[in-house]
Amino acid sequence: MKQPTILDVADRAGVSKSLVSLVMREPERVSEASRVAVLAAAEELGYRPNAVARSLVQRRTKVIGVVLSDLHNPFFADVADGIEEAAFQRGYRAMLSSGFLDPKREHGAIDMMLELRVDGLIMLGSMMKVTKIEKMVTAVPVTLLGRHTRSKVVDSVGVDDSAGAQEAVDYLIEQGHRKIAHIHAGNVAGSPRRRSGYEKAMRRHGLDEHIRLVRGAFTESGGAAAMTEILASGDLPTAVFAPNDFAALGALEVIDAAGLDIPGDISLVGYDDLALAALPRIGLTTVGQPRADLGREATHLVLERLDEGRESARHVVVPPNLVVRSTTGPPRGAPAS
Amino acid sequence: MKQPTILDVADRAGVSKSLVSLVMREPERVSEASRVAVLAAAEELGYRPNAVARSLVQRRTKVIGVVLSDLHNPFFADVADGIEEAAFQRGYRAMLSSGFLDPKREHGAIDMMLELRVDGLIMLGSMMKVTKIEKMVTAVPVTLLGRHTRSKVVDSVGVDDSAGAQEAVDYLIEQGHRKIAHIHAGNVAGSPRRRSGYEKAMRRHGLDEHIRLVRGAFTESGGAAAMTEILASGDLPTAVFAPNDFAALGALEVIDAAGLDIPGDISLVGYDDLALAALPRIGLTTVGQPRADLGREATHLVLERLDEGRESARHVVVPPNLVVRSTTGPPRGAPAS
DNA sequence: ATAACCTATTGGAACGTTCCATACGATTCT
DNA sequence: AGAATCGTATGGAACGTTCCAATAGGTTAT
Numbered sequence A, B: 001m002k003q004p005t006i007l008d009v010a011d012r013a014g015v016s017k018s019l020v021s022l023v024m025r026e027p028e029r030v031s032e033a034s035r036v037a038v039l040a041a042a043e044e045l046g047y048r049p050n051a052v053a054r055s056l057v058q059r060r061t062k063v064i065g066v067v068l069s070d071l072h073n074p075f076f077a078d079v080a081d082g083i084e085e086a087a088f089q090r091g092y093r094a095m096l097s098s099g100f101l102d103p104k105r106e107h108g109a110i111d112m113m114l115e116l117r118v119d120g121l122i123m124l125g126s127m128m129k130v131t132k133i134e135k136m137v138t139a140v141p142v143t144l145l146g147r148h149t150r151s152k153v154v155d156s157v158g159v160d161d162s163a164g165a166q167e168a169v170d171y172l173i174e175q176g177h178r179k180i181a182h183i184h185a186g187n188v189a190g191s192p193r194r195r196s197g198y199e200k201a202m203r204r205h206g207l208d209e210h211i212r213l214v215r216g217a218f219t220e221s222g223g224a225a226a227m228t229e230i231l232a233s234g235d236l237p238t239a240v241f242a243p244n245d246f247a248a249l250g251a252l253e254v255i256d257a258a259g260l261d262i263p264g265d266i267s268l269v270g271y272d273d274l275a276l277a278a279l280p281r282i283g284l285t286t287v288g289q290p291r292a293d294l295g296r297e298a299t300h301l302v303l304e305r306l307d308e309g310r311e312s313a314r315h316v317v318v319p320p321n322l323v324v325r326s327t328t329g330p331p332r333g334a335p336a337s
Numbered sequence C: 001a002t003a004a005c006c007t008a009t010t011g012g013a014a015c016g017t018t019c020c021a022t023a024c025g026a027t028t029c030t
Numbered sequence D: 001a002g003a004a005t006c007g008t009a010t011g012g013a014a015c016g017t018t019c020c021a022a023t024a025g026g027t028t029a030t
Helices: A004-011 A017-023 A030-045 A051-058 A076-087 A105-115 A132-137 A161-176 A192-205 A219-234 A244-255 A291-308 B006-013 B017-025 B033-047 B049-058 B074-089 B104-117 B130-136 B161-174 B193-202 B220-233 B246-259 B290-310
Strands: A065-066 A095-097 A120-124 A142-145 A153-159 A182-183 A211-215 A239-241 A267-272 A285-288 A313-320 A321-323 B064-067 B091-098 B118-123 B140-147 B153-158 B181-186 B210-216 B240-241 B267-272 B285-288 B315-318 B319-323
Touching: A004 A017, A017 A030, A017 A182, A017 B153, A017 B246, A051 B049, A065 A076, A065 A105, A065 A321, A065 B104, A076 A095, A076 A120, A095 A105, A095 B074, A105 A120, A105 A132, A120 A291, A132 A142, A153 A161, A153 A291, A161 A192, A161 A239, A161 A267, A161 A285, A161 A321, A182 A192, A192 B285, A211 A219, A211 B315, A239 A321, A244 A267, A244 B246, A267 B130, A313 B267, B006 B017, B006 B033, B064 B074, B064 B104, B074 B118, B074 B290, B104 B118, B104 B130, B118 B290, B130 B140, B140 B240, B140 B290, B153 B161, B153 B290, B161 B181, B161 B193, B161 B240, B161 B267, B161 B319, B181 B193, B181 B220, B210 B220, B220 B246, B246 B267, B290 B315
Parallel strands: A065 A095, A065 A120, A095 B091, A120 A142, A142 A153, A153 A313, A182 A211, A182 A239, A239 A267, A267 A285, B064 B091, B064 B118, B118 B140, B140 B153, B153 B315, B181 B210, B181 B240, B240 B267, B267 B285
Antiparallel strands: A285 A321, B285 B319
16 A cells, blocks of 8 residues: 555666666666666556655745635636646646635635745735735745736736727727716726726727716626616616626626617626626627636746746736627617618 | 745754744644744744645645546536635645546646645546546545446545436426426436436326437537427427536527527526526526535545545435526416416 | 652654765777 | 776765654652
8 A cells, every 4th residue: 555665666676766766757868778677667566756755855846836716716717727738838737726715715825835835826816915925925936817016026917907998998989889888896906997998998089078987896796786876877878888797797687677678778898708708698798818828928927937037027918809799789879880 | 035944943943843843733732931932933034834844754745636627617616615625624735636628638637646645636527437547546545526436446426416307307397397308418427317317207207208318418519409409300398408507508599599488488407507507698497516515525535534544435425406597487388386 | 869750852763755976887098 | 908988877965844762850759
């Protein structure tokens, strides 16, 4: 039952442990005869190198820790995929742990990662203050994903939310919309930039007077509440731009319930391009983010520091892309060309 | 930059490394004075115990490896949550890695876990043969989740799919349905039991002659194809029981496109209760599984072997539950009581 | 006063690797 | 023939802990 060690293999093959080690790492540097003998012995014993021992002496684990705030968010699954893939290609592995949307448990997850001596850390949708993170993890490189920061010590990779919002609004205007309302989520990470993109696009088209902000949240119920408020006002916009897909979904539900037609009466745009946006009967027009790319990029940032010795912080911004589906169309009065 | 070790702390506190170690593990066994001195020194240096070194000497890592076939499947996210929670409570941590729906990469993920010397392994939706798994991992306990097996060496925890299917069919019959068709996914893991549950329930109600099996798959397109076939046959059932939610979604799309009403013309039942089933406009009636419970149960199975010395295999089956939403109702002709 | 027994602490071995300086033959060169 | 070189192989130190047997004082019992 006890796992064989390198010494067991060495004994059986009649060579020294050092040679076995060499065969495992650089087989081409060993003579044909020894190599075959060692490999055979290892096979027979079912030997598997002990990464724990290796990590101890090499003082690195070749593991990148990924702390994600919420496993359920489908956004993170794609990102994590990108991370795993990129890490694997460069000889690293990814270890995931979730922070459970709770700062204390997030703290715990980071502690655990650092005790396990991960070589680098990627944080998805973290809820901790950047300064706190900087203080907490000084020993390994960190990349913040999906968050913007001007930190001089931690890297970040995010999406240009302002550009994404502008793209969405530009599209609506192009379809003939003027009265475009925006549901925002206050100061929660991500929302301010989307809102400013909305405002920027409206102003750029001289639609300052039509700017209409309604407070909602990043949740289905937040979107529903905001949409209810809009309907109650009596002054209906012809299009609504929600801060994310969940909120858009809530808005959609309320519009449906009010007996209004989408996109006939109201066009609806979300943000994130979650899988649900593409479902039949939903078909939500939304702003997509290159999720796997984000993960890959974050991994590269970590590896640049690890393997290429970069010292100064880098902040990468990737562009989003609009995905047009069936919740948008020209407004009733003015069929677009 | 170099991380402080236990020796650095010992020096600074003026005690031996052994005492520092003891303070970290069982502070109550150390005198007040020493404890305070050690803790202060550790704090000042920013000392963090090295789990790699500890694991080496203790010959266990307190980590449970979780290999999941697909991060995107929302089913797994909930299960993984349950695993993490249960593991954490018992002093273990969970390390996730995805097999990417590819047997080769799954093999690689297992290899990596074993090299990292995880103490136990949980496999979600594995695509490997049980005998292969048994052969591959002899050193640590394994639990198969979401799969049934009678293996004498690996444990398993799964849902009673036959019971779930029967519950769904019973419900349809109770609503007044007689002509109930079942889309199945061939011999892919999970499908046979759901099918036999369907058949059992039909027979139990004397509806043998109405049993109708249509070959589909566990995917949206598989469900769509099967539904297309059903519509083309000209002989419409009043209810369709799909093998999972994705397939149900595909069927739903086809029924919509044909201009038929759900549930007026056809009632539709899925399986899994994915998040999408609860979305507005979808409202799919489906069979739910206690996902977090599955995860917790799997963790307990592993820990029973690890900490309580269980040797013989255990196979746990948990009951599913029907979730009625809006894709089901009485058939046109016969309004239920 | 000595033996016996605590409690608090310590030093060294062990865990399973990698890394490095060194050793060993066998060639090749002078 | 001896020196230099080369390709292989080796032994021992190191990585940072935990564990255990041993020790040093202090207290209690005889």
